[in-house]
Amino acid sequence: MSDEDTAHDAPGRGESPQPGALGEGENAQHAAPGREVAISLRGVHREFRRPRTSLTRPGAVVHAVRDVSLEIPAGVRFGLVGESGSGKTTLLKMISGLDHPTSGEVLIEGQPIHGRSQRQLKWLRRRLQLVFQDPMSSLDPRMRVREIIAEPLVAQGIPRGSTVDELLERVGLPADSARRFPHQFSGGQRQRISVARALAPDPHILIADEPVSALDVSVRAQVLNLIDEVVDGFDLTLVFVSHDLSVVRHVCEQVAVMRAGQIVEVGPTEQLYEDPQHPYTRQLLASVPRLGAALAGRSAAELAARTRAALQAEGVGEDEVDAVVDDEPRPTLPSEEDPHA
Numbered sequence: 001m002s003d004e005d006t007a008h009d010a011p012g013r014g015e016s017p018q019p020g021a022l023g024e025g026e027n028a029q030h031a032a033p034g035r036e037v038a039i040s041l042r043g044v045h046r047e048f049r050r051p052r053t054s055l056t057r058p059g060a061v062v063h064a065v066r067d068v069s070l071e072i073p074a075g076v077r078f079g080l081v082g083e084s085g086s087g088k089t090t091l092l093k094m095i096s097g098l099d100h101p102t103s104g105e106v107l108i109e110g111q112p113i114h115g116r117s118q119r120q121l122k123w124l125r126r127r128l129q130l131v132f133q134d135p136m137s138s139l140d141p142r143m144r145v146r147e148i149i150a151e152p153l154v155a156q157g158i159p160r161g162s163t164v165d166e167l168l169e170r171v172g173l174p175a176d177s178a179r180r181f182p183h184q185f186s187g188g189q190r191q192r193i194s195v196a197r198a199l200a201p202d203p204h205i206l207i208a209d210e211p212v213s214a215l216d217v218s219v220r221a222q223v224l225n226l227i228d229e230v231v232d233g234f235d236l237t238l239v240f241v242s243h244d245l246s247v248v249r250h251v252c253e254q255v256a257v258m259r260a261g262q263i264v265e266v267g268p269t270e271q272l273y274e275d276p277q278h279p280y281t282r283q284l285l286a287s288v289p290r291l292g293a294a295l296a297g298r299s300a301a302e303l304a305a306r307t308r309a310a311l312q313a314e315g316v317g318e319d320e321v322d323a324v325v326d327d328e329p330r331p332t333l334p335s336e337e338d339p340h341a
């Protein structure tokens with residue numbers, strides 16, 4: 001595909017899917033008329049069974065996501081936070097059609113996406129694109145940037161919304177980047193290429209899974225600002241996953257907190273950060289050295305002690321308090337060097 005053959009045949013914002021897309025046949029009368037709700041999760045549950053060879057609890061059932069119901073309005077920047085193993089990636093995979101729920105339903109723009117044909121899932125790929133944590137492993141090192149951006153769309157027969165040159169310009173890379181290979185770029189630039197590729201089919205929804213975690217601290221802010229810009233410029237709904245609460249606060253206007261497969265608290269970001277209601281959210285915030293200290297002018301250890309005391313005063317049982325209050329700040333939550341502080 002050349003840069004000139006820009007395609008504009010994707011349905012416009014708020015239009016119904018094209019024939020052959022989700023919404024055809026028996027579901028057509030239920031198609032959402034607009035983009036009011038971008039993503040709906042209805043009682044979504046995902047179980048895995050550990051392999052018999054697993055060293056820990058072989059053969060045991062893991063409830064990675066447990067009965068999650070959620071609606072993400074169109075145009076919102078939605079953050080998903082939680083510690084490692086809380087189920088964030090499993091949830092994202094189900095939203096993206098890369099995995100299926102054991103029970104429950106995922107709808108994108110009103111259309112159920114599971115149990116669908118590949119042809120119908122092509123519709124989903126046009127609506128929803130992903131940016132992953134590690135751009136080096138998600139970009140084919142043998143391909144030039146022009147091919148990287150255009151090739152997946154050609155392979156799947158998905159028309160592009162913009163030309164490669166336009167996309168490179170939008171993500172702040174020079175036009176001659178198109179001729180180069182991924183290894184000729186810095187980590188931050190490679191993530192810009194990933195963003196350009198994600199924007200190529202003119203999606204409505206961008207899923208970003210820890211998009212800056214693998215980057216040097218010095219370039220994180222630039223990539224976050226880029227995501228900010230393209231979400232505005234392309235009128236996107238953003239689902240942004242991170243274990244780094246300060247990054248989510250910077251980017252997202254709504255946030256959900258996941259713990260052990262469940263969403264324990266969801267709400268407007270500032271409200272949730274300033275006045276967390278769930279003990280686990282308090283613990284997460286108290287575990288963030290810089291953010292916690294900024295919130296209360298205290299050290300993380302002091303904040304954890306205060307959380308413990310507050311929970312005990314509320315009559316929360318000792319076991320539950322122990323489960324959510326770790327008096328030692330977790331070193332992985334979040335980066336000590338928050339460029340946005």
Ligand SMILES: Nc1ncnc2c1ncn2[C@@H]1O[C@H](COP(=O)(O)OP(=O)(O)OP(=O)(O)O)[C@@H](O)[C@H]1O
Binds near residue numbers: 085086
């Ligand atoms: N394919 C799988 N088979 C078995 N268990 C799995 C599988 N995928 C995920 N799990 C388990 O499901 C739980 C949730 O994992 P998930 O990767 O979704 O968490 P996460 O919050 O994204 O963690 P991280 O931040 O480390 O990526 C974990 O206990 C994990 O071991």
